[in-house]
Each structure stands twice: as structure tokens, then as C-alpha cells.
Amino acid sequence: MSAIRKVIVEKTQTEGYITTFDLDGNEVKVYQPKDKMESDIVNHGYSAPLFIVFGDGKFTKEEAEEYAQVNKIAALAQENGAVIVFIDPKTTWQEEGPGVYENVMNKTKIKQWGFSHGILYDDKKPRNHFEEMAMKNNPHFDPEPEYFIFASPVATYVYGEKAGADYIATHYLKKVSGKASMGDLGFADITMTGVTLKDLSVVPDVSVDDISIVSVNNSKEINDVFNTSNNRIGVCDTLDVIRQYDEYLGDYKRWAGKIRKSINYRKEGIIMKPQRTTLAVSSDNHFNGVEGSTHEVAYVLFYDKDLNLYDEDHKFPLLLCFHGGGDTAIATAIIGEWPQIAKKNHFMLCAVEMHLGVTATETMEIVKHLIDSYAIDESRIYATGFSMGGIKSWDFYQEYPNSMAAIAPMCATVDVGENTQFSKSFRLNKDTMVPVFYVGGEESPLAELPFQDQKCVNRIAYMFKLNQVVKPYDVKLQDKEQWSDKVYGIEGDHSFTLHDEDFPDSVTTVRDFLSADGKCYTRLVSVSKQKHEIRPFTCALAWDFLKQFRRNKDGKIEIID
Numbered sequence: 001m002s003a004i005r006k007v008i009v010e011k012t013q014t015e016g017y018i019t020t021f022d023l024d025g026n027e028v029k030v031y032q033p034k035d036k037m038e039s040d041i042v043n044h045g046y047s048a049p050l051f052i053v054f055g056d057g058k059f060t061k062e063e064a065e066e067y068a069q070v071n072k073i074a075a076l077a078q079e080n081g082a083v084i085v086f087i088d089p090k091t092t093w094q095e096e097g098p099g100v101y102e103n104v105m106n107k108t109k110i111k112q113w114g115f116s117h118g119i120l121y122d123d124k125k126p127r128n129h130f131e132e133m134a135m136k137n138n139p140h141f142d143p144e145p146e147y148f149i150f151a152s153p154v155a156t157y158v159y160g161e162k163a164g165a166d167y168i169a170t171h172y173l174k175k176v177s178g179k180a181s182m183g184d185l186g187f188a189d190i191t192m193t194g195v196t197l198k199d200l201s202v203v204p205d206v207s208v209d210d211i212s213i214v215s216v217n218n219s220k221e222i223n224d225v226f227n228t229s230n231n232r233i234g235v236c237d238t239l240d241v242i243r244q245y246d247e248y249l250g251d252y253k254r255w256a257g258k259i260r261k262s263i264n265y266r267k268e269g270i271i272m273k274p275q276r277t278t279l280a281v282s283s284d285n286h287f288n289g290v291e292g293s294t295h296e297v298a299y300v301l302f303y304d305k306d307l308n309l310y311d312e313d314h315k316f317p318l319l320l321c322f323h324g325g326g327d328t329a330i331a332t333a334i335i336g337e338w339p340q341i342a343k344k345n346h347f348m349l350c351a352v353e354m355h356l357g358v359t360a361t362e363t364m365e366i367v368k369h370l371i372d373s374y375a376i377d378e379s380r381i382y383a384t385g386f387s388m389g390g391i392k393s394w395d396f397y398q399e400y401p402n403s404m405a406a407i408a409p410m411c412a413t414v415d416v417g418e419n420t421q422f423s424k425s426f427r428l429n430k431d432t433m434v435p436v437f438y439v440g441g442e443e444s445p446l447a448e449l450p451f452q453d454q455k456c457v458n459r460i461a462y463m464f465k466l467n468q469v470v471k472p473y474d475v476k477l478q479d480k481e482q483w484s485d486k487v488y489g490i491e492g493d494h495s496f497t498l499h500d501e502d503f504p505d506s507v508t509t510v511r512d513f514l515s516a517d518g519k520c521y522t523r524l525v526s527v528s529k530q531k532h533e534i535r536p537f538t539c540a541l542a543w544d545f546l547k548q549f550r551r552n553k554d555g556k557i558e559i560i561d
Helices: 063-072 071-081 100-105 129-136 165-170 219-228 241-249 329-335 339-347 358-373 388-399 454-465 475-480 536-546
Strands: 008-011 019-022 026-032 050-054 083-087 118-121 144-152 154-161 179-181 185-188 194-198 212-216 232-235 250-254 258-261 270-280 296-305 316-322 347-354 376-386 406-411 436-441 495-497 508-514 520-527 549-551 557-559
Touching: 008 071, 008 144, 019 071, 026 063, 026 100, 050 063, 050 071, 063 071, 063 083, 071 083, 071 241, 083 144, 100 165, 100 194, 144 165, 154 165, 154 241, 165 241, 165 316, 185 520, 194 241, 194 270, 212 219, 212 241, 212 316, 219 232, 232 241, 270 358, 270 495, 296 339, 296 358, 316 339, 316 388, 329 339, 329 347, 339 347, 347 358, 358 376, 358 388, 376 388, 388 406, 406 536, 436 536, 454 520, 508 536, 520 536
Parallel strands: 050 083, 050 154, 154 194, 194 212, 212 232, 316 347, 316 376, 376 406, 406 436, 436 520
Antiparallel strands: 008 019, 019 026, 026 083, 118 144, 179 185, 250 258, 270 296, 296 347, 376 549, 495 508, 508 520, 549 557
16 A cells, blocks of 8 residues: 555635545545644544545535534534544445555554644654664664554444445445554454444445444335344434434444443533643753743543532542553543543543653642632642553652642652653652552563562652551562562551452452551552553542542641541
8 A cells, every 4th residue: 555645734614624635546535623622732543533434426625524514423523533534436436346444444543743633744753762763673664754544443433325335335344454553453453333324225245243333214125134233223214423423333442353332421421621731841841842931731621511610619629640651641541431430529630641741840830720720629639640650640749749639650660769751850758648559560561560670669668658657668679589478578457359340360459558647548559460551440449549538738648538
């Protein structure tokens, strides 16, 4: 397949953008409606659905925009930070052979940067040491820039009408494999997640049993074929995109070859609200690419639609959430199911985008802005994060301990005194307790737990001292074969195991350590058969621990639940 080296980007009359390019003879139009989700700075690529339209024939740019607007696919794209891809046949769909869908899906790609108006510009310039080494070690590396559709294949919803519907029904109601340019997925299952077929004139060839199919204005013969398959079927007289998305399509995604339950935030009553702000660059910000005296930073708020944001008599907690080094604010929040946890427990979640370039000092400015804007309980500010985001949570333990009621770092640490940017913290907590929930994977290839690396031992020893844990942490890594607890070195004052129904082969071991006042402010957790990953089960456990604590105005920790 040829690379996409040239695109034409045009602004539409409704303040959206259409990007046009040729893909092996098929003209493709990528339409991003008027942006309502700060999509130029907030990365929706890992999480947004991908909408693809096969029409009756070829679309002009004006016809494509009108189709998306009139049928309200544009409204779905706007609320999700998504794009709509229109594919034209070379001549007609009746004359088109198979392969068009695969070609388009193979040109989807996601990255942390280089995206605009639904298009990823892969400029081949390494942004860090790890990417530079990966490029040097790749024998197939192509240094010439090319373009991709900025989208993930995990939630692909296809709309076909008349001849376009016939084309899909003939060729694509089956398992489809192809190259998925998404992290390490490689050659993968790119079967569509859901499909809407309107005004079919052919009897469909269905050889798959796990897609959602919406049949619109089709004959009894056609609907009988759909209904005798094992797929989720919706038979409708008219096209009603939003209702049908809510009822049949949007609750599912395809991950690692399997259909899994997803969540439609609007339907579930969860607000996802991207925000942007300009922050002064702190003197300790050494991140490559942050220049000048100010920089623009984005974050995404998640909360229950019924949460009263301004009721000063009923203030609510704030949880800061930080993503891993290879993903995004929304992706980490969604994978950990933090928005659902926030809704259930009536707190606001703030997921900071590209936080590696945002210091703890600068993040405290975001916190101040949120406190000034909403009825946030200043005594109940918490932080959590996965991987590099876990390290960012430790940054607050070191640098701003009096601002946190508790923290829940996950699956990462650096040595005491270092921070997310792998430089020395400009300040170091020497006397302030911060309750900590920490979890790591026992089979992680990275250093997450004390038995894996000395820096993890050092981190736990530092935390034990500040949290006034009664048990001494005189753990030496070289003696780990004699440790009473093979993961953390010493056993908890109280220990117990839990089981995650989503991962039945794993055992979650919880160790509670008592402090000098006889209370537990330190919970250390490990999960067997877990590699470097975030799991909703442990996120829910983390919140159950965090929510017990508040930091009063005198700086002391109070247990409230």
C-alpha cells in the first residue's frame, strides 16, 4: 500500500475541517465537525470511536458534511472528539473489489502528538531517547513524513447506504485482519465493532457473530438473515443515528480480538469536559519542548451530571489522575474506569494531559483554579496515576505533601528525590505524613516493587519513615531470598487477599501497616500474574482507601470514614 504523502485540508462552512487524500485510487475525506472537545490539544485518539461512511456513490466535500450533519453522525463525533471518514469508490461500489475497508483501517494511527483536525502528521522526528533508539533499531524505518487518520480501530462504527451498504454486506460482515498501527497490536483483528446498513438490495453474507448490526428500511428476507445470525441485531424503519448508537452500538468496543463492554458517558450521565489553561513555566520545569515563560496545558474533568458544581454547603473531593508515559489523560481514565468511580462516589476527576511537561508546581495552579471555580473540598484533594503518572503522584508526596489528603501511585517509582522529569526535586518532604495506597504488578517487566529494584526499596523506606510506620523497614535487596514477604520484604500488620472477577487467575494481596497512633495510613498491594498495566479493580480499591482521609487546616490527617 502506498504511503499518504499529500493531503488537502479545507475549512467548512460550519467551522469544521475536511481533509482529502488519495488512498490507492479511492478518494478519502476525513471530516472533523466544529470542535467542541479541545481536540487540538486534548488527545482523543486512543478513546474516541471511528465513524466510517460508505454512501451510494461518491461524495463531494459539501455532500459529506451535509450527510454527517443531517444524520447527526456529526453530533456523535463532536461529543466524543471523533472524526467521520467518507470513502469513495474508484468508479462505483458495484464494480469495486474487496480491500477498501482494510486499506482505510491500515491507515489509522495514534500517537501522543502531531495530530490536528483528525489527521496525524508522522514527522519521524524523535521526541525522546526511547523513540530515538526505537527508530535507530528499526530496519524498516522510513524517514520521509507521511499522514494517517488519527484514530484507533477498537471502536469502529460503519454506516452504509444503498450501493455502499451492499458493498459492506457482500464483503465485510466477517472477521477482518490487518495491520493496526496502535502501540504493539501489530497485525490484528480490525473487524468493525458495529454497522448500520440502510436500503440494502442484496441478501447479506454474514459469517461473523460478534458485531452489532442495525438494519434500516430493509426487506423481511434480509432481516431474517440478520435475525438468524448470532449478532446483536436492531431492526428499524428509519435512520435515527443517536438513538441507535445508544441502544445498539456505543456500549461495545473490540479489543485484542474480543468484543468488550464499553461505556457511553452521555447515556450513563457522566460529563467529560476538556479544559485548557495557560500556566507560568515553573523554574523546575526541564522538559524538552517547554520553552518561554508560559505554556498551554490541557486537562479533562469527569463528574456526575447531577453533581452540584457550585453548592458551597456540599463540597466534593477532587482526584488528580495522571497517565502513563505512552498514553493520554482520557485513555488512562477510561481504562481504570475512573469516571464511573467518580460518578458513584460523587467526586470530580481531573485527568491532566501530557503531564510529563507539567510540573507538580504547575499542577498546583490547576488545582487552585479548580478550587476557585467549583465547590471543591480543599481538605480532600487526592492524586493517583499509572506508570509515569504513578511517579507524578509521588512528586506530590515529595514536593507538596500538605496539599494532599492521600495519594495512590500505581506501578512505578523513581528513587527518593527524583521526579517525573528524572531530575532532582527542588524540595523534598522531610516531615509530613501522606496516606499512601500503592500497587504494582508482580510480573511487570519494569521496576514496580521492592523485590525488583533498589529504588523501590528506597521509596518504601522513605515512606515508612514519614508515615511513622511502627514496623522498621530494614530491607536489603540482596537478602530477598530470605524475605518474609517475597514482594515487599516484610509482612503487613494486617494482610489479606482479594480476587478480581475480570482476572480470575490473579490474586491481589493487600498489606496494611500501622503507624505510631495505631491507625493505618500505608497500604501496599501487589497483584500476581499482572504485568505493567492498570486495572479497574485496583482503582476502585484505591479510592476506597483514599476517601477515608482529609487534611485539616492545621495540616493534620483526619480519618473520616
